[in-house]
Amino acid sequence: MSEGTKIRVESEALRGFCVRALRRMDVPEEDARITADVLISADMRGTSSHGVARLRRYVNGLRDGTMIAQPETEIVAETPTTVLVDAGGGLGQPVSFRAMEAAIEKAEAYGSGFATVRNSNHFGIAGYYAMMALDHDCIGLSMTNASVLVVPTFGGDAMLGTNPISVAAPAGQEWPFVLDMATSTVPRGKLEVYQRLEKPIPLGWATDETGEPTTDTGHVLKNLKERAGGGLLPLGGAGELLGGHKGYGLALLVDVLCGVLPGAAYANLVYPKDDEGNPLPSAIGHFFGAWRVDAFRPVDAFEDAMDDLQQRLKNAPKAEGQDRIYIHGEKEYEEAEENARRGVPLNPKVADDLRALGDELDVEYDLA
């Protein structure tokens, strides 16, 4: 569903602006570069909800102290194949990038490696970190818990985040397989798109404060903002008839691995507020992993089989009225290729807001 024309900006200029804005907030150069790269990667891959549109929220977090520009990160526990990092309340991207690097290093040494992070913040698109494994002929895994938006099966209030799961696996001639999915039916951003288009949402996306599925887009978003009950439905929808308990189970699994395992916040303890209602650091957590493909079989043989698997699916008979079966990641790779040629697509409102942010921070906004 299109939201109208986007403008195109040159990616290096956009990157430079993001880095300067974060540097102005005292974020170290390398951390700023990592954060900018994760944000721009989302816009390039067509996930604009997690792209540079988020920069203002990070700047606000750094301003109000819920995000720390120069956090004291700490390795809390470590074994040959696992590490737990305390992010010190810093931006989610730099600590996640380094945690995933550590997981890959451990995989290279021992066959598999894992890193969990606590006391962190929003880390952008989960797929970014899973895809880091691809350059090392590894299968990558990335998860995070997140702000409370999703109702458990038979529940009336949101208790879990949209808790995404991403897994990336290399292929040969085909694009890598990159699954990157919220465990809810849709993320909140999808409702915001429907609201801007003044459209009702399909039944199965969200519930109202009584726990009943609803099509009232604005009502759901208002309830979510005010924590007034109801929320997004887990993958599979309301109740158990269409498997909603499975989506709820996946969201809970992510909360176990990202919240409970590293000692981060979980369930409705994430994004806490103080007694006066002021936001505190979000205290969310992440889980990263890597498996070395050649620990199991030669990389070439694996990639050949990945190609064959993908081709079998793409060449399979289609449902009537359909002409294409997709592999996960394929649309995003194609979009990123196009955007590499044509420039990063930005919603004009996002571009305007970045320009305004530049003015506020006295940081040059030099985009075409």
Place this chain on the structure above:
Amino acid sequence: MSEGTKIRVESEALRGFCVRALRRMDVPEEDARITADVLISADMRGTSSHGVARLRRYVNGLRDGTMIAQPETEIVAETPTTVLVDAGGGLGQPVSFRAMEAAIEKAEAYGSGFATVRNSNHFGIAGYYAMMALDHDCIGLSMTNASVLVVPTFGGDAMLGTNPISVAAPAGQEWPFVLDMATSTVPRGKLEVYQRLEKPIPLGWATDETGEPTTDTGHVLKNLKERAGGGLLPLGGAGELLGGHKGYGLALLVDVLCGVLPGAAYANLVYPKDDEGNPLPSAIGHFFGAWRVDAFRPVDAFEDAMDDLQQRLKNAPKAEGQDRIYIHGEKEYEEAEENARRGVPLNPKVADDLRALGDELDVEYDLA
């Protein structure tokens, strides 16, 4: 949805019968005991579709040579944290039990451990192996690919299995968290229940040969049997509107880890037939894993937080008309407790068939 009264049998007598039947087919004593335990565990936990009702299929497989009673298993590749086992076409349960043991041993030594299996057969309930990790204060993971029943998003024909994912994590006072889910909306067994009750299935469970969702229970089952097109829908249903591409992605993920990674069959290559249409060994694969909890944080702290997470969810506000929010595994633990007191519940038809099987094999059926 109840299928009528079940009879109750004593678990040790049932176990003895299963072991004797498998022994008669030349399955080694220990392998027979493991297989019987996995089957009876399914009946105890309320998953009768994967219980002793399957015994006849295993006996048939051992008779027709698609399953090998005394397979030559082989370790094909190994690193400190990973192992790939060729099951030699044997029963799925014994090799899976030992593979999960190996994964746990590796986790105990290095923090995490993984085992993949190829050239295997139906392994019973995925949760059995994930739950093996609990006794070792580990988080357990278990997956398998399976016979072709599920249509990819926008596809007309089944190309993937119901490919289940199970994860088990220990808790303190509460039951462990045990997610054990097919990545399809429902398993085939659920359609068989509806057929016996002569009920139409809900829209969102399956498609007909045109790729359209259908409520015609018998038509779907007939199509699946004859591979005549259509099939079960992935979690999230048809198309992308309610997230069907996510369920399809999870099924594909399982095929990558269980099929491609160990060099097992995948997609529609599983359960192959020879030129004359006779079944060949299924060639499916499995993926097992374990993470040591105390690699990340003390087991007590983890278990306390697991209890708190569960209690937060259980005590959360309910949707109108609902009085309980469940944690995954809870229903099954409660059912297993009841069945431990009252005996293993069996469908009378299953009990009759076991008796007939005993007669065929000249194996004593001494159940009450």
